[in-house]
Amino acid sequence: MPSEESDHESLTSGFARALGVPAGEEIRRYVTTGQGGLPAGATLLAWDANSVHGYVFDTTNATCIRGASTRLREVDATLRRGRYLELAPEQILYAGGGSGMAVLSAANAEATEARLHEIFAEKTRIATCTTAAIPLLQEKEGFQGRVQEVFRALARNRFLTGSDAEASVPFFALRCAVCGHRAAAESVSRVAVPEGRPECEVCRERIETGRASRRDGNEPSDFQDLSDHSEGGFYAVVYSDGNGVGRLLGQLKSPLEYMRVSREIDRLLGTTVRDLAKRYDLTGDDEEAGEDHPRPNRGRPPGRYQLPICGGDDVVAILPGEVALPFARDLVRALQAGADASPVLGGATLGACAGVAVSNVKFPIRHLLTEAEGLLKLAKRRVYRDNVRSSLSFSVITDGSPRAESVTPERWTRAETETLLSGRPYCLEELETFSRRIRVLRNAxxxxxxxxxxxxxxxxxxxxxxxxxxxxxxxxxxxxxxxxxxxxxxxxxxxxxxxxxxxxxxxxxxxxxx
Ligand SMILES: [Zn+2]
Known part of the structure; x- marks a missing residue:
């Protein structure tokens, strides 16, 4: 992690460059306090991808999902470097999870926004983004007030721009065999379908990217590989989201704090999830298959998890059914501990919620994701109602299951005098106690x-x-x-x-x- 001093230097030079002025005292002070005036034309730009999940999960093909998520991460990485936007990297406060923030001059704002829309179109063809640019005026609330304003503008613009750019398909068109809803562009021969199958351009590109990149932990190309049995078995989606992150970001006073905190949250999430995957033995790495392995992607056993979304404070992991709940429990615990130990986040009490949906490996991934999302919402409700720091909910889903969100947990429907037979959604401590007792029972x-x-x-x-x-x-x-x-x-x-x-x-x- 770069020191506060070097971040201060780099951000000051970013502001100076954006405004075409020398890095003077005025700018230095603004960067560390968020107060005072800036030269005219100083502009704050924010962006956010529309429906990342729609782009990543509109298929059940594991390679295609990995490819989609790789492409989105490439967008983040490209934007972080700044050059594509014709900005210096020092001007980018943050870029991750499809969203970001930068400082630039008013004269460049329109062209830069256009570049943002372009890169999403180029890399994904269908995912779009919303952008907002506002002047960094001097005001009583300082930079903090400007950040709130740019988020309000982003919300307004999102409402205006709508979601992804999906062309409607005439009823007689041949559909893509991968996503099932876009028109097929060509017949492509694949290992599983040597005679060829119709694929749309979006899916073809995502699959090519997915094939070329097995990524961290040698992610598998077939969900069967990460089920908990060699045939059939169960797999799960863990969907987790931070608690208190929005509130924390809303309280930050200066550009420097904003940059350091948002990058730190992103870093904490990424390292925590990957460390945990190793601890659970879900990555395909073995002793000699480290970074220097001559054939990093071949000859290694496939890993047993996929990490389609991991950015900002959002994680979607796909993993074997039998480890999903303990994994989610330990993830939430580790995120809490990591936030407490971080000098950058020190003092802010951050927590996390998780929804865990487990099902037979034949159950379509996108429905499983929807269920995990519903369970995450229930877990969030526990946080708001009972003011707990972190919470989790889980469910085993079958074809006949009612939607998680359509069932109010017993916790909120029983009369005071009745006994609570299911703790869901659990706060973290309850789930840990529950797991511990089950373990003791099992052993005894x-x-x-x-x-x-x-x-x-x-x-x-x-x-x-x-x-x-x-x-x-x-x-x-x-x-x-x-x-x-x-x-x-x-x-x-x-x-x-x-x-x-x-x-x-x-x-x-x-x-x-x-
Ligand atoms: Zn398709």
Whole structure:
């Protein structure tokens, strides 16, 4: 991470260059305080891609999804370098996740906005972006007020420009076999379809890009490769989003703070997700397949995850069903810890929410993504209602499942006196406690399969008294339950003479002792 000093230097020279003036005291002060005047013509430009998800996920083809996401990351990287916009890199405050901000002169604003629209059209053909440029006037709220104004302008312009540039297709046209909705442009021969299949230009380009780039962790080209069984099995979408990021960015006073904080959030997210993927053994890397490996993409086993979206404070990861929930839990925990430890973010309490949708590997990815998004919204609701820092929700989706968003979680529908049978959406601490207890149960009970869990659940549904007698029955009958009670309570065999304490150890928050 560059030091604050060097960021200060670079941003000052960026402002000076934008305005065609020497880097004087006035500019220096504005960069660090956001207060004071700037030479006339100083302009703040912001951009944001429209429907990134629409572009990345309008297909079920894993290579095509990877290619789309690679192309969007190339747009970010190109814009960050500035040259395409005919700006110096020092003028770019931030570029990532399809959005960004730059400082420039009013005279260049229109041409630069046009270049922004052009690069999205060139790289994606269908994804578009919204732009807004406002003068950096002197005002009481300083730079902070200007940032809020440029975001308001962006929202207004987005409403005016609408979403992606999709041409309508005449009913008789041959459709693309990859996305299924655009008109096919040509027949392309692929490994899986040597005789050729109709593909639209957008899909063809995305697949070419996807084939050329296996990216971090050697991302697989078939979702079957990342399912949790060699045939069939389950895969999952984890959709995560930061909490408090918008509020934090809205509070920043100076251009320098804005630049450092938004870059730091982007960096934190990227390193946290990738480190975690390694820890979960999801990347295809092995000992000798490091950066110097002569054939980095061939001969390596494919990784077991895809990272289609990872920018700003947004993550969409596709991974094996069996690890998805623990992965999301640890991701949220690691993001919290990373934010706390970061000197740049120090003091701001940032959290994260995650929606985890698990399903059979044959279930279409875009529906799974929609479900994960619905679950993420439910998790967000928990944050707002109960003022918790981070939260998660999850669901196993089948063809017949109702949409996650159409079902109000039991948490918000039950009467005060009724027992809560599902904790979803969980706050982070609850989910961690829950996982820990399941782990202890698993370790202690040799036969804790689905069947035993269902029996426990059935007794739980029947009420506290019923669950209590089931637990006591098991303790009386089986040695491993007696050990479990001691493990959970941390007490010796003496606890076994106290039925209420035994029940309390197994189900601490569920009517124990009555
Ligand atoms: Zn297509």
């Amino acid at each position: 009970l040799s036969d804790l399969g689905k069947n035993q869990l269902y029996i426990l659940l059935r007794h739980a549904h029947a009420g506290p008294a019923q669950l209590r007698s089931h637990v006591l029955y098991q303790i009386g009958r089986r040695e491993e339950w007696r050990r479990l009670v001691q493990d959970l309570s941390g007490r010796d065999a003496g606890i076994l003479t106290d039925p209420s304490a035994c029940v309390e150890a197994v189900i601490p928050e569920y009517g124990g002792g009555e």
